[in-house]
Amino acid sequence: MSSNISQKYTEEALKLQTRYSRETEQVRGDSRLSAAGKQEALSILWSDTRKQMDAITTGRRTELEQRQNRLKQQLFGLNSIDQHDPAKVALMRDSIDRAIRYEDASIATAALKAARQAGDTLLVKAIVSTAFDQSWYGLIEEYTDLEPDRYSELKELHSITRDIDGTDQGQALYVAMSTSLPKPDELSGFSEL
Numbered sequence: 001m002s003s004n005i006s007q008k009y010t011e012e013a014l015k016l017q018t019r020y021s022r023e024t025e026q027v028r029g030d031s032r033l034s035a036a037g038k039q040e041a042l043s044i045l046w047s048d049t050r051k052q053m054d055a056i057t058t059g060r061r062t063e064l065e066q067r068q069n070r071l072k073q074q075l076f077g078l079n080s081i082d083q084h085d086p087a088k089v090a091l092m093r094d095s096i097d098r099a100i101r102y103e104d105a106s107i108a109t110a111a112l113k114a115a116r117q118a119g120d121t122l123l124v125k126a127i128v129s130t131a132f133d134q135s136w137y138g139l140i141e142e143y144t145d146l147e148p149d150r151y152s153e154l155k156e157l158h159s160i161t162r163d164i165d166g167t168d169q170g171q172a173l174y175v176a177m178s179t180s181l182p183k184p185d186e187l188s189g190f191s192e193l
Contacts, residue, residue: 005060005063005064005067006060006064006163006171006174006175009056009057009059009060009063010174010175010178012056013053013056013057013178013179014178016049016052016053016056017178017180017181019049020045020046020049020181023045024042024045024046024184027041027042027045028042028186038186039186039187042184042186042187043187046181046183046184046187049181050181053179053181056179057175057179060175061164064160064163064164065164067156067160068157068160068161068164071153071156071157071160072129072157074153075125075128075129075150075153075154075157076125076126076128076129076132077092077125078092078122088122091122092122092125092126095120095122095123095125095126096126096129096130098111098123098126099111099123099126099127099129099130100126100130102127102130105131105134105136105138105139108127108130108131108136108139109136109138109139109142111123111127112124112127112128112131112139112142112143115127116146124143127139128140128143128154131143132154132157132158140154163175
């Protein structure tokens with residue numbers, strides 16, 4: 001899903017880059033414009049296109065964050081019925097409070113096994129959520145061995161989180177390149193409107 005989000009916005013950015021390049025060349029080749037007129041037209045074109053590219057970047061990030069929140073809710077939150085049950089909400093809060101007190105992955109792993117054996121799904125969710133936040137990948141791997149149907153969601157959540165926080169350097173470089181917008185040489189030293 002995150003790759004679908006990235007692909008959609010990358011395609012938009014590439015279309016915008018192509019249009020910008022074409023229009024930049026049209027301005028440069030317009031014999032009706034003086035050098036100052038071309039400079040002004042290029043400045044407006046660059047500024048307007050930069051705003052559009054910024055909107056694409058913002059839209060991509062917003063959509064990734066929304067997907068991240070949905071995945072966290074699916075994986076670690078209460079279902080839509082239990083969200084309205086005060087007792088379940090209190091149990092979830094207690095489970096979260098317990099899980100965030102685990103100081104290392106080995107203690108959390110032991111607690112995960114005990115919670116799973118006891119059928120305490122809320123504590124399991126809270127422990128896995130804490131493990132995700134703490135980057136305790138061994139615990140997460142153990143959990144996905146026990147719950148293989150959750151693997152793809154956790155993998156996607158990990159990918160989206162790395163994309164959003166910039167720790168996926170390859171993705172960050174790809175996004176930077178696909179949303180780059182070179183300022184025309186004619187605008188060096190030119191103050192924008």
